[in-house]
Amino acid sequence: MSMKVPLLDLHAQNRPLRDEILAAIERVVDSQHFILGPEVAALEEELAKLLGIEHVVTVSSGTDALLLALMTLGIQAGDEVITSTYSFFATAGGIVRLGARPVFVDIDPATFNLDVAATRAAITPRTRAILPVHLFGLSADMDPILAAAHDAGIPVVEDAAQAIGATYKSRPVGGIGALGCFSFYPSKNLGAFGDAGLLTTNDAALAKRASVLRTHGMEPKYYHQLVGGNFRMDALQAAVLRVKAPHLERWTEDRRCNASRYDRLFRAAGLTDRVCLPVESVDSRHIFNQYVIRVPERDALKRHLDGNGIGSEIYYPVPLHLQKCFANLGYGSGDFPQAERAALDSLAIPIYSEITAEQQQTVVDQIASFLGTGKQSSRTASSAAR
8 A cells, every 4th residue: 555645734743842842832721811811922033034125014814914004005995015926815815805906827838837927018007016926835936026116116025924034145034125025824834823913024014003903903002093904812822832933944945955955856756847946046045834836637647646645735726716705817828837737737746844864755756647648767756865
């Protein structure tokens, strides 16, 4: 029987930290301070140092981080925000919730990130922000995006939900544009035990405004100058993240090593003419929230992997411009061919930091079996897996 390999194994990550996490939860329970408070304040201080970004504002989820960022910039009904059509729903959902219009742009087929030329071409007098996504853990090409935004006099909001610890030309994502948005959803490289998120900025005024909007626009207590929302982080989530955050760098390097091992295994198996592998720019540090391959036979391959106990996932089967809820925007099939093609042939395979070389070998062997190749000898496999 083939070895089973899950897409993600949270047990492997959290089990060694179990006692420390339970002690942190007990600390919060004993304090009886469950929302914001000293635990959250301590996490914010620690994350600012960890990320190398001056100001961080913890929030209730990555989705709320995106919404809060747009609110902080004053995005409102009638405004346009340029963003990728190939992303998780929250990227565009926050724009629409404020009554603004998402202006979708196609992707670069190699990186899955915003097509820079198309982004510049999409700017109109109604454009109020550009929202690039650092998809799967790889930074978007930020310098030309920032240049286009500067020329138009508009800010850039980074959707870094999948990219904590990634860099672009030695700069941390989330600290390059006006605001950055992160998610601590449990499956992320740094995951909480529920929903949690983070907004980042190097602008003190934006950080202050975001902090006020996070608590219903209230300052001081029961006095409201702004209409905000309830985007506060729970102290329990902060306590868990404080235990896990010091391990992020090691987990990230493990993921990067695992990605390199996959590259070697696919080459050794003679699969690179059938399987398109992820790319990593020399200017960027990819943190591999996902390792996404591209194969024309994607759906059949996924069924084969499912049947042999290998976890995989399709990110994303329907581009945002073709989602039913956005039909009123007037987009149609064929408008963004690169994103539509990626939706048909992209597949994420297991890349979590604790995956073993033997498990990775099993994943590649099953893909090779499906594709009808068998070029890898046991000695080659052993060498490539190192």
